[in-house]
Amino acid sequence: MPKTKGKRTQKRANRPRKASSLRNPAELLDQAKVHLDAFELDQALQCVTRLLRLDANCIEGLELKGEIQLQYGLEEESKKLFQRAVELQPDEGFTKYMYLGQLSQGLVAMGYFQKGVDIMVKEHERLLETDCATAAATATPSSTSAAELKRHLSTGYCSLAELFLADLCMEELAEQKCGSFIEEAIKWDETNSEAHQLKASYLISLNKEEEARESITRSLEIWWPRFQENQDDCDLSYDTRISAARILIELKEYQRTVDVLDSLLEEDDQVVQVWYLLGWTYYLMGADGAESARFYLQKAKELTEKIQHFQKYLDDEVKAHIDELLQELGNAGEAEGQ
Numbered sequence: 001m002p003k004t005k006g007k008r009t010q011k012r013a014n015r016p017r018k019a020s021s022l023r024n025p026a027e028l029l030d031q032a033k034v035h036l037d038a039f040e041l042d043q044a045l046q047c048v049t050r051l052l053r054l055d056a057n058c059i060e061g062l063e064l065k066g067e068i069q070l071q072y073g074l075e076e077e078s079k080k081l082f083q084r085a086v087e088l089q090p091d092e093g094f095t096k097y098m099y100l101g102q103l104s105q106g107l108v109a110m111g112y113f114q115k116g117v118d119i120m121v122k123e124h125e126r127l128l129e130t131d132c133a134t135a136a137a138t139a140t141p142s143s144t145s146a147a148e149l150k151r152h153l154s155t156g157y158c159s160l161a162e163l164f165l166a167d168l169c170m171e172e173l174a175e176q177k178c179g180s181f182i183e184e185a186i187k188w189d190e191t192n193s194e195a196h197q198l199k200a201s202y203l204i205s206l207n208k209e210e211e212a213r214e215s216i217t218r219s220l221e222i223w224w225p226r227f228q229e230n231q232d233d234c235d236l237s238y239d240t241r242i243s244a245a246r247i248l249i250e251l252k253e254y255q256r257t258v259d260v261l262d263s264l265l266e267e268d269d270q271v272v273q274v275w276y277l278l279g280w281t282y283y284l285m286g287a288d289g290a291e292s293a294r295f296y297l298q299k300a301k302e303l304t305e306k307i308q309h310f311q312k313y314l315d316d317e318v319k320a321h322i323d324e325l326l327q328e329l330g331n332a333g334e335a336e337g338q
Contacts, residue, residue: 025055032064044068059089063096070099079103094119094152101159106167110160117156124149154189157181158198165202178202193222194240200247209251216247220256231267238264238271245277249284257281270307275300276322283325294329297322 028051035044048065051058066081082096082103097116101109127146164171164178171177182202185195196219203212227234236244241264248257258281264274279297282289300322 025051025058025061028054029058029060029064032061032068036064036068041068041071057088059085059093062088063093063099066096066099070103075103092119094123094156098152098156098159106163110163110168113156113159113163117153117160120149120153120156124153150188151192154185154192154195157185157188158192158195161185161198161202165198165205175206191222193219193236196222197236197240197244197247200251201243204247204250212247213251213253216244216251216253219244224260227263231263238268242271242273242277245274245281249277249281252284254281254285270303272300272303272307273318275303276318279322279325283329290329294326297326297329301326 028047032044032047032051035041035047045065045068048061048068051061052065055061062081062085066078066085069075069078069081079100082100085093085096086100094116097112097119101112101116104112124146127149158181161178161181164174164181168174179202182195182199185192186199189195196215200212200215200219203209203215223234223236234241241260245257245260245264248254248260258278261274261278261281264271265278268274275296279293279295279300282293282296285293304319304322
């Protein structure tokens with residue numbers, strides 16, 4: 001992040017140092033984390049690479065380099081680093097397993113996610129024992145770490161549930177397993193808006209629209225007011241909020257869909273999917289939304305022609321749908337003008 005004028009007056013010791021000036025692995029690790037937090041990927045990579053030359057089996061270093069490589073989009077290199085961390089420390093540390101789950105598919109991904117969740121459950125049990133001992137000694141239990149771990153556990157169960165909504169949807173008892181994992185996610189952290197959103201998606205797949213509406217409403221109640229006050233205060237990723245808009249479209253909650261998509265457009269107006277979904281939403285509103293539908297769909301079409309890296313958000317089927325809708329709206333507009 002850019003430094004303010006006030007920050008420029010900080011002592012030199014507080015500023016990140018070049019990797020070449022550091023000799024201690026612990027210092028290199030700390031500096032790599034500082035650079036990564038500031039989105040300075042090249043400097044972070046330099047520090048952690050130097051660290052691993054000094055200590056090739058540093059678990060934190062391997063995981064941090066894996067995370068950095070993932071930021072660069074180097075998934076295979078990242079996967080190898082996390083797998084090496086697993087070889088060195090298979091029964092401690094859940095983070096590497098959650099990353100490996102994201103980088104894998106099907107039953108393999110499930111195995112990684114399940115292992116990560118199992119480690120988290122054991123770690124939570126240890127934390128509770130520590131909190132009890134601390135409370136007995138000081139009357140002030142240290143609940144912060146336990147609360148953070150509960151959120152990680154909730155997210156882990158969400159990852160397992162998502163597999164049974166997608167890759168493993170044809171597996172035996174997929175529906176029951178998906179529902180069970182979602183309930184676990186909510187049990188561990190009722191304030192996890194992503195878990196409630198996932199439940200809405202699951203209920204839509206079961207044609208339980210009213211219950212799905214209740215779940216997506218609960219999700220929005222958690223994150224939307226806070227987001228409106230401060231757009232940096234949102235624990236849902238951009239892609240997850242696009243998914244929220246899709247759920248709202250399925251449930252014919254068009255005004256709320258527009259609100260969510262408008263906020264996404266304000267955050268990044270170079271995402272074709274958002275323009276397309278706004279156009280699709282207004283199209284579904286009928287004649288009153290036709291003009292707005294044409295505007296947003298045309299913008300989506302122009303953007304596909306302007307940029308070359310839209311594949312992350314757009315597939316050929318969506319491109320064809322944009323053309324189809326524009327043709328229909330154009331024909332309708334011509335008919336009205338005659």
